[in-house]
Amino acid sequence: MPQKHKVVIIGSGNWGSTVGKILAENTREHPDVFEQDVTMWVFEEDVDVPDHGTLRDQLGDKPVKITQAINTTHQNFKYLPGITLPDNLIANSDIQDTVRGASILVFNLPHQFISRILDQINGHHLPYARAISCIKGVDVSDGTVTLYSELIMEKLGIYCGSLSGANIASEVAAETLCETTVGYDGPPMDYKQSDGLSTDNLIKVDEQRQIKSKPSHIKLHPVPQSYSHVDSRLLNLLFGRPYLNVHVVRDVAGVALAGALKNIVALAVGFVAGKEWGENTKAAVMRIGILEMVKFGRLWFPQSVNERTFTEESAGVADLITSASAGRNSRSACHAVQKHLTVDEIERTELGGQKLQGTSTARAVCEFLGEQGKLEQFPLFVFVYSGCTLLVPMCDAH
Numbered sequence: 032m033p034q035k036h037k038v039v040i041i042g043s044g045n046w047g048s049t050v051g052k053i054l055a056e057n058t059r060e061h062p063d064v065f066e067q068d069v070t071m072w073v074f075e076e077d078v079d080v081p082d083h084g085t086l087r088d089q090l091g092d093k094p095v096k097i098t099q100a101i102n103t104t105h106q107n108f109k110y111l112p113g114i115t116l117p118d119n120l121i122a123n124s125d126i127q128d129t130v131r132g133a134s135i136l137v138f139n140l141p142h143q144f145i146s147r148i149l150d151q152i153n154g155h156h157l158p159y160a161r162a163i164s165c166i167k168g169v170d171v172s173d174g175t176v177t178l179y180s181e182l183i184m185e186k187l188g189i190y191c192g193s194l195s196g197a198n199i200a201s202e203v204a205a206e207t208l209c210e211t212t213v214g215y216d217g218p219p220m221d222y223k224q225s226d227g228l229s230t231d232n233l234i235k236v237d238e239q240r241q242i243k244s245k246p247s248h249i250k251l252h253p254v255p256q257s258y259s260h261v262d263s264r265l266l267n268l269l270f271g272r273p274y275l276n277v278h279v280v281r282d283v284a285g286v287a288l289a290g291a292l293k294n295i296v297a298l299a300v301g302f303v304a305g306k307e308w309g310e311n312t313k314a315a316v317m318r319i320g321i322l323e324m325v326k327f328g329r330l331w332f333p334q335s336v337n338e339r340t341f342t343e344e345s346a347g348v349a350d351l352i353t354s355a356s357a358g359r360n361s362r363s364a365c366h367a368v369q370k371h372l373t374v375d376e377i378e379r380t381e382l383g384g385q386k387l388q389g390t391s392t393a394r395a396v397c398e399f400l401g402e403q404g405k406l407e408q409f410p411l412f413v414f415v416y417s418g419c420t421l422l423v424p425m426c427d428a429h
């Protein structure tokens with residue numbers, strides 16, 4: 032019998048809790064492959080107990096710790112209300128305790144918080160753990176665009192794939208039919224060597240990106256042969272559900288980048304909706320948006336991004352459509368225009384603690400493009416970042 036994978040999830044927001052639910056359902060269904068309990072790292076906070084159902088019978092009417100609320104009621108009523116979570120999904124606010132001994136780490140938190148969490152994890156995880164990032168966003172610093180899958184690889188020295196798709200969390204949690212894309216080109220798990228750093232285990236960084244500060248290779252620890260391989264079959268066991276079809280592709284960068292950039296386009300569509308410019312304009316914005324997404328990938332990730340990920344996968348055009356139609360970025364931009372507020376104000380007042388990814392991504396991407404002298408090639412991204420301020424200030428002064 033292979034050693035069982037221990038799976039943990041870092042993040043417990045709207046999508047974090049949804050993916051936690053999926054993981055726990057699957058580890059329970061495949062006890063031969065996975066340890067049943069899935070620990071979910073939760074950013075600790077006090078939450079008010081809603082006055083409906085049996086929640087106050089179980090928790091009382093005073094504010095309680097969110098971890099206590101989740102572990103007692105098996106609901107995350109602040110970030111994923113109305114959904115029952117499996118009782119083998121265990122909330123834990125101690126990040127180092129959460130990752131200890133885990134062979135599969137799933138990262139799923141707003142990108143604003145990932146860097147600090149990685150610093151706290153470093154040194155406390157298995158050196159051969161494998162990771163999947165469900166985070167939609169990009170990190171821009173020192174004149175470089177870094178995908179969160181890459182940041183995780185660099186900071187922790189472990190392999191990281193990406194998951195992204197047309198996945199409005201509340202719909203996935205309600206188990207309506209949908210699909211998603213997993214980018215995974217990782218080395219197989221069972222190396223001939225079972226200890227030490229293998230020279231076969233090199234993940235090549237896209238050399239065309241001319242990233243001066245990055246190593247050209249990241250050396251990975253081989254996974255002991257006792258585990259089953261992390262391959263497309265195992266990823267389907269982990270993320271697939273009867274209502275969620277998973278397609279595994281090798282294009283990790285394309286999946287991650289599409290998930291990040293579509294949020295900029297979704298904001299633009301939201302502005303159009305708020306201005307009541309109609310469906311033709313929304314369609315035009317989406318068409319131009321997908322072309323800018325592809326162009327960005329071609330320019331900055333020429334060796335790693337496969338353009339077909341943008342046009343054929345759930346992570347590409349399908350996610351753009353769903354996000355533009357019903358995502359938080361699009362809705363918030365629409366409300367901002369209608370209420371003459373900034374999107375940041377809408378985020379603070381209407382999202383109940385959930386975080387938008389589009390505004391900071393637009394800012395990061397456009398500042399990067401400005402530094403590279405490429406702004407004129409991305410008029411829609413620039414429109415979102417700066418042009419939209421003519422309609423409504425997109426962000427607070429910063």
Ligand SMILES: NC(=O)c1ccc[n+]([C@@H]2O[C@H](COP(=O)([O-])OP(=O)(O)OC[C@H]3O[C@@H](n4cnc5c(N)ncnc54)[C@H](O)[C@@H]3O)[C@@H](O)[C@H]2O)c1
Pocket residue numbers: 042043044045046047048073074075110139140141142144165166167168198199200201384385386387388
């Ligand atoms: N919600 C969706 O429909 C959806 C769908 C697909 C992908 N995504 C992506 O998933 C990722 C996670 O989004 P989400 O919807 O789960 O989050 P969310 O928007 O619900 O964000 C709230 C989460 O952030 C946490 N948080 C607040 N302050 C924090 C801090 N200082 N440090 C750490 N955590 C803190 C909260 O505890 C909560 O868990 C994002 O990149 C998002 O783009 C979201």
Ligand SMILES: O=P(O)(O)OC[C@H](O)CO
Pocket residue numbers: 167196197198199200294297350353354357358359360361387388
């Ligand atoms: O609600 P948004 O705008 O963060 O988008 C949600 C998902 O990314 C849709 O796939």
